[in-house]
Amino acid sequence: MIVVWLLITSSMDTLNITVCGFARLEIVGRKGNEVKVERGTNYSMTQSEDMLFLIGMVKGNAVVSIPEEAPVKVFFSTAKVDTLEIRDCRKGVFLNVSRNTGIIRIRNIKGEVKMMIGRNSSPICIENHEGAVKICVRKGKSLFLIQNQKGDVVFENLMCDTLILRNVWGDIKGSVHALSVDVRGGEGNTMLEVSPLSSSVSVNREGNSMIIRKEE
Incomplete structure (x- = not known):
């Protein structure tokens, strides 16, 4: 049951x-203070995915809070909001957005955070997280911020204007296409392949660091 x-x-x-x-x-639309919510059939849980949210065309802010005792994972698809905030989840977050035009904030998460975004034009922040982070942003600009992170950070592909990492306690690695990369605080190895167009790359943390500039 x-x-x-x-x-x-x-x-x-x-x-x-x-x-x-x-x-x-499924939140399928919103106009003014009217919210149309359609709840579909019960979703069949698996070990890798316990809960599915589909959020589309919501005007305004969407705040999703998952209580600590709820054994769930969260998956978003095609979210178009002013601000999307995911917080207080203890089983990880899987975020899949085809196009993002609003601010995305992920806070107070335990478990893996996996983010796949097709196009992004607004700031994305991951704060106070325990667990691995895997990021893919195929086309994007604006700011990408990760701070107070306990766990490895892997950029499968990240495109943004500015990448800032503060107090990451774990390894940082992967491919980054950004004009500015600033990594400070924390401890762990850093191995980043950065765009040849990166005008500013700064790494100041405990551990070995290797920065490789991609060929044009």
């Missing part, structure tokens, strides 16, 4: 969702 608790509150600017249990939730 699957038990689902949903608490949805809305105002002109904010959409708040709190979920305990397992469900498939």
Whole structure:
């Protein structure tokens, strides 16, 4: 038997969702303070994916809070919001967005954070996280910030204007296409392959560092 608790509150600017249990939730549209929510059939859980959220065309802010005791993982697809905040999840976050035009904030997460974004034009922040991070942003600009991170960070491909990493306790590696890269604090090895167009690359942390500039 699957038990689902949903608490949805809305105002002109904010959409708040709190979920305990397992469900498939589709937020298909919003206009003013009217929220249309269609809940589909129960989602079949597996070991790798326990909960599925599909968020599309939400105007305003979306805040998703997962209580610590809820044994869930979260997956977003095609989110177009002003601000998307995912916080307080203890089983990891899988974020898949075809195009992002709003701020994305991921805070207070335990477990793997895996992010795949097709196009991004707004700041993305990952804060106070324990676990591995894997990032892929195929086309993007603006700021990408990771701070207070306990675990390795892997950039499968990251395109942004500015990459800032603060207090990362773990290895940092992968491919980065950014104009500016600034890594400070924390401890671990750093091995980054950066764009030949990177005008500023600075690494100041405990551990071995190797910066390789890609060929044009």
